[in-house]
Amino acid sequence: MSFLLLEKVTNLIFPNVCVSCECIIDKGYDLCSECSKKINFLTEHYCNVCGSVISNNIYTCGKCIINLPPFKVLRSVFAYDEHSKNMIINFKFFDNLNYVKIYAKWMYQVNQDIFQDAEVIIPIPLHKMRLFKRKYNQAALLAKELSKLSNLPYIPLAIKRSRNTTPQASLSPKQREKNLKKAFKTSNKEVIKNKIVILVDDVVTTGATVRSCSQEILNSGAREVRVLSLARTVNDCGIIMQKS
Ligand SMILES: [Zn+2]
Ligand SMILES: [Zn+2]
Numbered sequence: 001m002s003f004l005l006l007e008k009v010t011n012l013i014f015p016n017v018c019v020s021c022e023c024i025i026d027k028g029y030d031l032c033s034e035c036s037k038k039i040n041f042l043t044e045h046y047c048n049v050c051g052s053v054i055s056n057n058i059y060t061c062g063k064c065i066i067n068l069p070p071f072k073v074l075r076s077v078f079a080y081d082e083h084s085k086n087m088i089i090n091f092k093f094f095d096n097l098n099y100v101k102i103y104a105k106w107m108y109q110v111n112q113d114i115f116q117d118a119e120v121i122i123p124i125p126l127h128k129m130r131l132f133k134r135k136y137n138q139a140a141l142l143a144k145e146l147s148k149l150s151n152l153p154y155i156p157l158a159i160k161r162s163r164n165t166t167p168q169a170s171l172s173p174k175q176r177e178k179n180l181k182k183a184f185k186t187s188n189k190e191v192i193k194n195k196i197v198i199l200v201d202d203v204v205t206t207g208a209t210v211r212s213c214s215q216e217i218l219n220s221g222a223r224e225v226r227v228l229s230l231a232r233t234v235n236d237c238g239i240i241m242q243k244s
Pocket of ligand 2: 047048049050051052060061062063064065
């Protein structure tokens, strides 16, 4: 079979689809033109600490000035809203592991500064009961792929959940902070001691989880924590401020 024919057959069996609406699109693209217009990629002016979208005459948002987060920066690729919901649902609950490569590529390409001088990549851990229910830890899948792209070591088990915390989605911001206090425990201090750590999450909502985990990493001797997530809510009342 010639290469061209083989390619045609492969395209018929495994067509290239839009990661959002799953319509068939040309090879070399990740999104169809309709979806790429709708997805809110966070490329506008943002807070130089937490990454929330702010007006373009200031550098740091009010929340970060009042209460500086333990991480140095937090960056996300796109807003988690009704337009990007499908992308996250496909990724979180179905076996679309092909998406991991695409999403990690996006995270890497638009956040090159996060990788500058960084030394290790660590995912936000899932408690093993939830890992069992969900099958995969999406943050870990992204972190592993980012490690391949950046050539930085991936340390999956450096941080563990110390107890089975109630799912964050069902709690108010105050309850989330309480729920997460001491929710993480470093199991391998040596690998993060004096290091610049990139902490990877799939979706950041209020930021309480990444704050708590970053604090534990710093308490364990890391020099700096930079948080990178695929998506984030932009209208929550935690550290993420409403788009202005
Ligand atoms: Zn689409
Ligand atoms: Zn901020």
